[in-house]
Amino acid sequence: MTTEPDQPAPSAPTGASLRRGPFIEGERVQLTDPKGRLHTITLVPGKQFHTHRGHLLHDDLIGSPDGSTVTNTAGVEYLALRPLLSDYVMSMPRGAAVVYPKDAGQIVTFADVFPGATVVEAGVGSGALSMSLLRAVGDSGRVLSFERRDDFAQIARGNAREFFGVDHPAWTVTVGDLVETLPDAVEDGSVDRVVLDMLAPWECLDVVADALVPGGVLICYVATATQLSRVAEAARDHGGFTEPEAWESMVRGWHLEGLAVRPQHRMHGHTGFLITTRRLAPGVTPPLRKRRPAKGYVDVSDIESPTAEDFGERPVSDKKVRKLARSLGDQSKL
Incomplete structure (x- = not known):
């Protein structure tokens, strides 16, 4: 009779230890009051x-199991739960606007981001989408994120570090322009998926095409129909991609109380468009399109170096971004 030698227990994936067990010092906890209002706090002894x-003591929560209740000095009972990733990204400090969970989930699914994949992301913003991608590729994959603004990169790193508890080993953040830095960062034909959340993704198609494996997926998140149209036409003109597909999603919650079952008055409406296409094998040309652009199509290629204001986006205050970056940098030193 032979026996197998004892195998060392596999280490937990990055961040998994913070998703189970009792609440600990420094952890974020989401409190829900009797009216359903949410409050997110970071547990600090004595606070x-x-x-x-009324008020409640953080010490009453530290050491309690997830899903506990705690009563404050006025007799108000709160439900205490760990924030899900979708909760966290909606309440974390942000400089740039975040990719909403409904869009991040579709990006991970429709781009088929798998464990061990190599994924290129640009830009990082506040890190919301980066965390979903890191969850999907796992510790054995790679997420190579590119961000033009160093202050945004600092905010993203700080948010991800707080969520995972450490700097994720699969994540590399490069400050710089994707077109200039991607060719030096990866070998041609070595990237499985590319996710572009930027103002002008059509400017990156050449370097993205070089980096993607045959059959690799490119998915872009854009805010306006103008951007959507230009990405689609640029992908067709390139000749190395399949016919692009585009969509948007809107999520409407429902009010559930007794017989009062009805749609909620508020909903997550338009946040952005998603457009996806796949890399063709070298030397392959796409099949001839049977549909032609409408006569009213206008080429907007004469618009050079578009800004966020050109697409109707509200600019982010530099003062706010610097403050957030300093705050997250201070927290990492604790």
Whole structure:
């Protein structure tokens, strides 16, 4: 009779240890009051959480299991839960606007981001999409993120570090322009998936095509129909991609109370468009399109170096971004 030698227990994936067990010091906890209002706090020994109706002690939560209740000094009972990733990205510090969970989930699914994949992302913003991609590729994959602004990169790193508990080993953040830095960062034909969340993704198609493996997926997240049209036409003109597909999603919650079952008055409407295409094998030309652009199509290629304001986006205050970057940098030193 032979026996197998004892195998060392596999180490937990990055961040998994923070998703189970009792609440610990320094952890973010989401409190829900009797009216369904949410409050997110970071547990600090000796600290108190105050509202206009009493306060509760952080020490009463530290060491308690996930899904506990705690009562404040005014007798108000709160439900305490760990924030899900979708909760965290909606409440974390942000400089740039975040990719909403409904869009991040579709990006991971429709781009078929798999464990061990090599994924290129540009730009990083506040790190919301980066965390979903890191979850999908796991510790054995790679997420190579490119961001033009160093302050945004600092905010993204700080948000991800707080969520995972450490700097994720699969993540590399490069400050610089994707077109200039990607060729030096990866070998041609070595990237499985590319996700572009930027103002002018059509400017990157050549370097993206070189980096992608045959059959690799490119998915772009754009805010306006103008951007959507230009990405689609650029992908067709390139000749190395399949016919692009585009869509948007809107999520409407429902009110559930007794017989009062009806749609909620508020909903997550348009946040952005998603457009996806796949890399053709070298030397392959796409099949001839049977449909032609409408006569009213206008080429906007004469617009050079578009800004966020050109597409109707509200600019982010530099003062706010610097403040967030300093704040997250200070937290990493604790």
